[in-house]
Amino acid sequence: MEQGNAVEQLYFICHGELEEIGICEDGSEETVSILKPDSSFGEVSILCNVPQPYTVRVCELCRLLRIDKQSFSNILEIYFHDGRKILNNLVESRATDERLKQLETDVTLHIGKHEAELALRVNSAAYYGDLYQLKSLIRAGADPNKKDYDGRTPLHLAASKGYEDITLFLIQEGVELNVLDNFANTPLLEAIKYGHDKVASLLVKEGATLKIDDAGCFLCATVARGDIDYIKRILSNGIDPNSKDFDFRTPLHVAASQGSYIIVKLLVEAGASVLSKDRWGNTPLDEGRMTGNKMLIKLLEETKSAQLSELPEGSQEITDKMHPRKCIVYPFHPWERKENTTFGVVVWIPRTIDELIKVSAELLKLDVHPTSCIVTEDAGKILDVDMIIDGQKLYLISE
Structure with a gap:
């Protein structure tokens, strides 16, 4: 197996001995490691999708087991959660080898991609109501609180779809109940929004609260x-x-x-x-x-x-x-306002309409008659001060 080549098989050594050789820039060769029984090679290239980092040569007669890349990928697809364990083992096994530490970045990057895909699978299982798949992923080590690109957790998705069984399972797994997504929605709000009353009741029973930023708006x-x-x-x-x-x-x-x-x-x-x-x-x-x-x-x-x-x-x-209201009172009929330039007065609105008429008349230096009344701009007669809006224009007239 030559350095720099694409690798299509993963090999396990049953018997014999091989060596990994690094080719330096000047063309010289340097032995990186000796591969003995129970060792493997080709895993870095297959797992991280990079060219073969070292040349592998036979030192003595060997017996090998091999599995092609596609078959290995299919196995990891079926047992997806085991992929993370394999990658972690790969990092740990390379940590003490100075020449192989340079591959740690590639492996770590691949682990990040693997975790993102794992979170996507968990959320997908929650969204489509696949309780069996969700259980297998979480019990294999997937984080049930992991958020997607919109900040939604599996509980957000299960609540929005109304899956009681998945919601109950996630609660039993100890997930955070009042977590917010990127739109400030909680799982409880999602359940309420889509009319899933049983899921909402279940969440409330377990301690979820309707946490809404700026509840008034x-x-x-x-x-x-x-x-x-x-x-x-x-x-x-x-x-x-x-x-x-x-x-x-x-x-x-x-x-x-x-x-x-x-x-x-x-x-x-x-x-x-x-x-x-x-x-x-x-x-x-x-x-x-x-x-x-x-x-x-x-x-x-x-x-x-x-x-x-x-x-x-x-x-x-x-x-x-504490919250006084005021109004503007003019001493003429509202239908005359375009022709009339007489100033009005701004007064605080008292408790009764009679008090308003009396105060306004005194300030405007008018006589109060039994027929005196306060009307709006549309000539509507005000019967109660509670009908008056703060800052409203009013008119003191005699009927």
């Missing part, structure tokens, strides 16, 4: 899509219905602004607060009133009354002081 986006079944599942698995997005809007704000009675009812039943205010001081009730959905408005008003009744006395006054 996530839940608001989910509500905006209107996926009712998905919303039910994530609410039932512990997500906070009062999570807020970057504008301090809750899922109830979004559902109310879309006029979605079913989702609003779902969120309210899950404990969503009607009193929560966004960046602009709007509550879900404010959003609901703008839609004109009477059933929705009635539900939110009833919920508001119920939630206020549960608060200690004086809590609403404290809330109003």
Whole structure:
């Protein structure tokens, strides 16, 4: 067997003696090692797909066993997990040989490729529900927590496909339950997303939690899509219905602004607060009133009354002081605003509409009449201060 040639057979020495010879740059020869019975040669070239590193010569009459490369590769394909053991043994056997240490990089690189392929096989078995293959790979040393290119573990894949048996097996193997993939998804979220309730229950029972980065934005986006079944599942698995997005809007704000009675009812039943205010001081009730959905408005008003009744006395006054709202009041009819250049006044919104009329009239130096009222830009009469949005333009007129 000549140095630099492609090798197609792996040889095992049963009897006799051979020598490995290295050819130096100047053409001289140097004995690298003596191969005795129970030794082998050709394995480096076959396992690492590199040319034969040394010339092998017979020193005396020998008896050899050989196996061709394709047959050996087929065996490793069947017993894939044994390939890593063979490669490790190869590295260890070469570690004490100075001339052969240069091959360690090639072997280590091949081990890395082997591990990547092993992880792919484990994840593939989990994805396609092949419990037998998965067990054989993991019990042969494969890491059940190994991630793929998207950061997904076998548990992510099994949960997303709804495989109860594989999920249970992986849990018994002690895999991490709350691991995140590259998209910040946990196995539990994958199970919930695809409607696999039994797998989700199994994960929760074993200690999995619905860990979501930026839960407010996530839940608001989910509500905006209107996926009712998905919303039910994530609410039932512990997500906070009062999570807020970057504008301090809750899922109830979004559902109310879309006029979605079913989702609003779902969120309210899950404990969503009607009193929560966004960046602009709007509550879900404010959003609901703008839609004109009477059933929705009635539900939110009833919920508001119920939630206020549960608060200690004086809590609403404290809330109003912490989050005061203001409005702009003009002393003319909204239909005259294009022709009228009179300045308005900015006032803090008081507790009642009568107080707002009185304060505005005093600041605008107007007389208060029994018919005085506050209207919107569309000439809609304001009956309750809760109808007013923070910063809204209003008009003080007499009917």
